[in-house]
Amino acid sequence: MSLQLPFRLIPRAQPSQRMLVVAPLLAVVLTLLVGLGIFAALGQNPLTAFRVFFIDPVSDIQGWSELLLKASPLCLIALGLAIGFRANIWNIGAEGQMYLGGIFATGLAIHFHETGGAWLLPAMIIAAAVGGALWAAITAALRAHLRTNEILVSLMLTYVADLLVKYLVYGPWQDPQSNNFPFTIQFGDDALFPLLASWSWLGFDTLLEGTRVNLSILMTLVAVPLAWLFMDRSFIGFQLSVAGLAPPAARYAGFSEKRLVWVALLLSGAAAGLAGVSEVAGPIGQLNDRWTPGYGFTAIIVASLGRLHVVGIVFAALLMALLYLGGEAAQIALQLPKAISQVFQGLLLMFLLGCDVLVNYRVERRRAALPVVQPVAAA
Numbered sequence: 001m002s003l004q005l006p007f008r009l010i011p012r013a014q015p016s017q018r019m020l021v022v023a024p025l026l027a028v029v030l031t032l033l034v035g036l037g038i039f040a041a042l043g044q045n046p047l048t049a050f051r052v053f054f055i056d057p058v059s060d061i062q063g064w065s066e067l068l069l070k071a072s073p074l075c076l077i078a079l080g081l082a083i084g085f086r087a088n089i090w091n092i093g094a095e096g097q098m099y100l101g102g103i104f105a106t107g108l109a110i111h112f113h114e115t116g117g118a119w120l121l122p123a124m125i126i127a128a129a130v131g132g133a134l135w136a137a138i139t140a141a142l143r144a145h146l147r148t149n150e151i152l153v154s155l156m157l158t159y160v161a162d163l164l165v166k167y168l169v170y171g172p173w174q175d176p177q178s179n180n181f182p183f184t185i186q187f188g189d190d191a192l193f194p195l196l197a198s199w200s201w202l203g204f205d206t207l208l209e210g211t212r213v214n215l216s217i218l219m220t221l222v223a224v225p226l227a228w229l230f231m232d233r234s235f236i237g238f239q240l241s242v243a244g245l246a247p248p249a250a251r252y253a254g255f256s257e258k259r260l261v262w263v264a265l266l267l268s269g270a271a272a273g274l275a276g277v278s279e280v281a282g283p284i285g286q287l288n289d290r291w292t293p294g295y296g297f298t299a300i301i302v303a304s305l306g307r308l309h310v311v312g313i314v315f316a317a318l319l320m321a322l323l324y325l326g327g328e329a330a331q332i333a334l335q336l337p338k339a340i341s342q343v344f345q346g347l348l349l350m351f352l353l354g355c356d357v358l359v360n361y362r363v364e365r366r367r368a369a370l371p372v373v374q375p376v377a378a379a
Helices: 017-041 046-058 061-085 094-111 120-146 150-170 217-233 235-245 247-252 257-280 295-305 310-333 340-355
Strands: 007-011 361-365
Touching: 017 046, 017 310, 017 340, 046 061, 046 310, 061 094, 061 217, 061 235, 061 257, 061 295, 061 310, 094 120, 094 150, 094 257, 094 295, 120 150, 120 257, 217 235, 217 257, 217 310, 235 247, 235 257, 257 295, 295 310, 295 340, 310 340
Parallel strands: none
Antiparallel strands: 007 361
């Protein structure tokens, strides 16, 4: 005898616009509730753990500056990914493209270490965008011309990029004074993003004194409106949306699929490359083999949670950055493993995917089956 649930899913005639907004919020609430249960199972007071994880990291200006520092690259990468995701072009290799952006920027920083000037940092930014785009171009070429699966190609290239970083920091770019530790020389001042606290004319010198937040966040502040204009107000952005929502209509209208693949992947790769230079020329100040932040993978959750919309991505990036900080705070204050932040990220993604079912389906209570009355045989 098969077990039947007391409810069933009924397909909607049209996707629910209300649930498109409600589902991410519901996923966040469910993640928090389950997270409290996890804290209790680990022997922690749930309310105390909640305060340590979500409140204490942003209780002062130092915490807010760290939040912006982590949210900025997440937002940059997610904005680039959202461009392709709208057209069902799934770039899963933004982590590797971020590495290439860091590699290209580091190459300039090392080569012009002694002879750099005010031009060096802008050149590193351009080089990082080019490096990320070139790495994404491999996926674009294989997808557009050989019909390969961009998910697998971009993901596998991430591991190649990671090995390339290790080769460079263990080999030709290793700091001669490092005692064989795998990292490059420290970047010179011309190759680093200035701290916001050092720019007194902005009025932040007193407020941000002692913080690490730097001018790399300006790239994100510029990228947000540009991404909105591109996705929602440009013709190529309209083509990408149509290609994702109605592929037959896009083909009938004459939209070039190959062109859209190239545009989406190159832009997302360039955005990831910019995130790379914001890291190596920002809080890290060099390239090393321990630089594995996972931002390229986390940004996939950020883009999905933000519903591929610019405003949603900004708030989702702040939330995911808070999970990073919360994991570090829980490790110090509660002696919990740092991986607890990854648990929350996984829960958030799982609940988001589950709640997304309600966009295309509605829940209906299953009616009780009426008893079947057997006819009485005539005597």
